[in-house]
Amino acid sequence: MRKMRWLHPVRVAVAVALVLALAGGPALAAPGLGVLKKLGLGFGPAKGGPPWLSSWFSDVSADHWALGDISTVAAKGVMKGYGKGLFGPRNHVTRLEIVVLATRLMGFEDEALALDPLEVAALPGSTFTDYPAIPAWPGAHECLAYALQHGYLWPLMQGGDGPVFRANAPAKRVEVIVILLEAAGLGPEAAERLGAPILFKDADSVPPWAWGYVALAIELGILRGYDGKLHLNKPVTRAETAALLNRLDDLIQTPADRRIVEGTVAGVDIPADPAVASTITIIPDTSGGLPGSGGEETYELAPAVAVILDGEPADLTEVTPGLHVALYLDRDGKVLLIHGETESEPSATEVVGMVLVTAHDETGSLTGLTLWVDEKVRVYLVSPEVVITVDGEEAPASAVVPGLTVRVTLEDGVVVAIAIGEEPSEEPPEEEKVTGMVLETDLTPDGELAGITLWHDGEAETFTAADEVEITRDGEEVPAAELEPGLTVTLTVVGGEVVKVVIGEEPPEVTEVEGLIVEVFLTSDGRLASIILWHDGVAETFEAAAEVDITLDGEPVGAGDISRGRTARLTLTDGMITAVVLDPTSDEVVTVEGTVTRVTLGTGTVPELGATISIIPEGGEVADEETYDVAPDVTVTVNGEPAALGEVRPGDHVVLELNVQDQVTVITATYTVSEVSGTVVGVVVDAGGKLMTLTIDTGEEHVTFAVDPSAKVYHDGVEVEHGEVAAGDTVTVLVARGMVTTVTITAKAGE
Known part of the structure; x- marks a missing residue:
């Protein structure tokens, strides 16, 4: 039975934080020795020798974006290059290579190599008609047989090639992601994400059988995309594969992790004689799983050990006592890489x-x-x-x-x-408006305002002037000498100092803003307290004045008539809402009908905010595609059941109800369920015995279907286990959105 590799909880938390940005390009994860995230590692010589990676792989330049990932998988023995100092960073990883790499990363290679030679030849040989053409380099056939035997090869059997493996063909990005997650035993986690939203421009290119895996890979930060797209059908270079392997290895425990030790440096010995090996002595972390009882341990350094401090290449002499490090060991226990951080305190x-x-x-x-x-x-x-x-x-x-x-x-x-309810630690200065009658002014010898005394709110108050004060009358700047007793003025006071004086009562600042109401807040007695409005691409909160005029169709209405999803025009007086004009909501519902081409969710934690849905109208063509904004409070049903917006998929038939702003307020989505009958010619199950794929001979062609993990299997009218389905059985399957949801065995093999 295939072993489950379990996720590191701390690593998962860090990975999820990274995915919020949805960044593109070959970006690397954030630093942190505790989770061993790979930094943009450069390499510096030890004892004056050449960079160790260059001595291994002459075709990987010092400024290559994946240098750190390539070095790490090499140090762990996961990717070994082609020999003769070549790694082939730009070469596409082949379908056979990714099977071997997945098997090796998960620590299954030794088990694969221990398989009976007859079993190694029989299983792939009976599955693939091009088996004689599959390269036979050491371990290749064994890993292929092991992957077939343990149920994680099926992602490479979804291309409609039938019983042909195409070992030397480039592996697609989607195939690489799914086979890595399957080999890691994360199929159940992927199944839980079948309806999860995928916020990339090309989400409609995700095959139904891969949807949950792609969503999981994005969530964990393994799959990041670039240019806002996932590019799932593109081949993957070996450099990109190194990055993917590292990201996955950072999230799970593998045998390679047992060759990484962490601790605090006690000393480094660099002999004068270069023929004598250097050593490093550390006090291991108590949680490092190392032998001994917490005492000092000494490790021999490889001749061309690499040193990375704070993500930058460094010399071995910079590794000093007290530094916390991670040591990457080879199979002989020698240190290939020292990775340290001089500052470990969180910011x-x-x-x-x-x-x-x-x-x-x-x-x-x-x-x-x-x-x-x-x-x-x-x-x-x-x-x-x-x-x-x-x-x-x-x-x-x-x-x-x-x-x-x-x-x-x-x-x-x-x-x-x-x-x-607490003030921020660095409180910004308060701004206050004060209107009153001038009683007295204090001027400097240069005629500048130093202070002013006003009568306001039934008492006299003296204010100190700032170094620079703007004094205006009728919009024109005037000298302080014009501030005569008896004048009515409005002072702007910031931090207790007067910064502006307007002679005469300053008219209130009145502005208008129009947008979509995201949320409404009322006081306990039903008055308007505030509105969050989506306008100009941002959400902004506006507080309400004590008295607010609210109208709909020219008629006054109450605050309770203000609802989410409605467009409104707010009148702001000195920044406070004094009037709300609600756009009328027509009683007539406008409906459009068609086939979904894509659903684009909002980028925040409320997916409906800023979301759109694109359809080809009924009877239309691709060129007739129309895109509609989705109201924040949209109601969605899929095949009659309440659903989230992200559960509406390309290919679904929809009826959209639009309000007068042409926003979608109701989505009624349906998808068809087709029936296929034939003879089972291929079955792939996971480690738990659940069906993963079925290949059926319909009498006209062989068709391979992905199977929904929750699919029901029936025989003689009784629900049975997935394992009851076998090659040679006659079955009828129900297929929805490209996945089998029900299997009915109408006749067992031989009946």
């Missing part, structure tokens, strides 16, 4: 912003937070140990709600504390 920062969206897990714990900070939407992960306080008192996660202004403390980009 802590504070951010003040308004809560837009909160995300919770099934227990109600806060897991994500979307804030409006510095006029931008920011999304943060929340630590499971987050401390939430209200006015200094500890509070539950439910206290964090949209519309609140909060101060959050971040460590390495993750929220560890949320303070509600």
